[in-house]
Amino acid sequence: MQNYIIKRIWSALVVIFVVSFITYFVLMLIPGDAAQLILGTDASPDKLAELRNAMGLDRPWIVQYLEWLGGLLRLDFGKSYLYSTSVLGLIIDRLPVTASVAVLSILIAMVVSILLGTVSAIKRNTAIDYFSRSVMQIGSAIPTFWIGMLFIIFFGLKLKWFPISDYSPLSDGLFVHLRSLAMPCTVLAIGETGMMLRSIRTSMIDTLDQDYMDMARVKGLKNKTIYFKYAIRSAMIAPINVIGMQFAKLMGGTVVVESVFSLPGLGRLLLIAVEQRDVVLLQGIVMFITAVVVFTSLVVDLIVMLLNPKIRIRTRGE
C-alpha cells in the first residue's frame, strides 16, 4: 500500500512537470514576445533588443524555462504585464469566487446524481429510469453558456428570482452570496450531472447484480436495508473517481460560466489574459488551475484506495 501511495504521488508530480513543460513551450510559440507586447508593434529594433536584454528574454529558452519553474516552486509566478502586480496575488484575489462556484456546483451535482442514479438503478427500465437517463443525455449535450443565458432570461429577467450578473462576496452575508451564485452553480451542475449520474447508475446496477445481493434477499433482509446498508456503500466507490474527474472538468467549465454571469473569478482572469496576450499571467493561471486539479485527483485516488477494501488488501498482499 505504501508503494502504491508513493507511486501515485510520484506520477502526480511527473504530470505537473509535464504540464509546466507544455504550458511554457506552447506559450513560447506565440508570435511576438513580452518585449514586443510592452513596447507595441512599431517599436524600434534597438529598443526591443534593449528591453529583451533587460528582461532576460535573449537567453536560451532552457535557462528561462528552468528559472520560471524554479519560481513556481518558490510560489513566485512572475509579474503580469497587464496589471503590473504579482500573478499569485491576482490569482489569490479571484480564487474565492471560483472555489465557491466549484464546490457548490459539485455538491448540487452530487446530490442530484446520487438520488436519481440510485433510484433509476433500482427501478431499472421504468419511467423513472428513462427519465433520468434522458436527463443525463440532454444534460451532457447542453452547452453551459447556453443554459446560462436561458437561466438569465427565465429566472433573472422573467421571474426576477436571482440577480443577473451581480456577484456578491461572502462578506455581504451568506444568503446574498448564495443567491448570487445560485444560477451559475446550477448551470455548471447540470453539465456535471450527466457523467456522474451515468457512473452511479452503472455502478449501482453492477452492485445489485452481485451474488451477495441475492444472498441478502434470500436471507430475507428488507429492500431498504439491502439498498442503503449494502448497495450504496459499495456502489459509491467507483463514482468517487468520476467525481474527481468532474472536478477537473468543472475547473475548465468555470471559464465559460464566469464569462456568462460576469463573475470576477479565475476563469474571467484567464480569458482576459488570453485576450490581452499576457503570457506570464496566462502561464500562472493555467499552472495553478491544473496543479489544483492534479492534486485533487491524487487525493481522490488515495481516498478511494482507503475506502476500497479490495485495493487495500490486494496491495497489502503484494
Next chain:
Amino acid sequence: MKKSMNKSRKKWNVSLAIGTVLILAVVIVCIVSFIYMPHDPIEMNTTLNFLRPGANESYILGTDNFGRDILSRIMMGSRTVLLVGVVSTAFGAVIGIILGGFAAMSKNIVSSIIMRFVDGMMAFPGILLAMMLVLVVGRGEKGSIVAIAMFIVPTFARLVYSMVLDTESMLFVKAAKSYGITKRRLFKKHYIPLMATRLITQFSSSIAHAIMVETSLSFLGLGIQAPNASWGLMLNESRKYFLTYPYLAVAPGIAIVFTVLGFNLFGDGLNELLENGKGGKR
C-alpha cells in the same frame, strides 16, 4: 447491466435511431445550405434588424442585430460545426492512435515519455489547453481545428495504448509474433481491426466533444470569427442584446444541443449494438 442491455436490444436500439436521425438532419441542413439559403447569411441590412420570429414571413427565425437572417446563419453554421467537429476529431484520432500504438508496441524510454506527455495533455482541465493553442495558431477555423485536435489526441492515445496492452497476451498475437511479423504490420493488420469497434464509438463521442469545444471557444470569442457563422459565435454576438431580444439566444442553442445529442446518442447506440453483437462487454 447485461440483462437490461439484451432486453433493450431485442426491442429497438432507440439511441442509435435517434442519433442517426439527428445527425442526418444536420448533414442535410449542411448540404442544403450549399444549394439554397433563404437570405445571404453575411449581408447586413440594418433597416431590418431585430425582427422577431414570425414578424416577417421571409425571415422565419427573425433577424439579428445586423439584420442578418438567423435561419440562414444557422444553416451556414452547420457547415462550421461539421467541418471543425469532424476534421479536428479525425486529426486528433490519427495522431492519438499513432502515438498510443507506438508507445504500446515499443516499450522503451521513448514510449514512456510519450505516455507521460499524453498524461500531461490530459491533465489540462476542459478547454484550457485549447485556449492556449488558439493563441499560438490564431483564431478562426484553422486555429480551432488545431486546438481541438490536440484536445482529442490524449483520449485516443490512452485508449489505443491500453487496448494494445490488453490484447498483447492473446493467442493470435503470440502466433503472429512467432511468425516474425513486423511491429508495424502487426499493428495495422491485427490490432486496428480488433480495436475498430471501440475506436468508431469513441470517434462519434469525440465529435460531440469537439463540437462542444468549438462552440465554447467561439462563444468566448476565441474560435470562429465574424462574418463567418458558428452557433457559438451567434450566441456570443447575441450577448449584448439578448436581455431585450431573448429570441436571439434560442435557435443557435437548440441547434447545438441537437447536434451534440445526435453524436452522443449515435456513439452510445453503436456501442450497445456492437458490444452486444460480440457477446457481452470486451
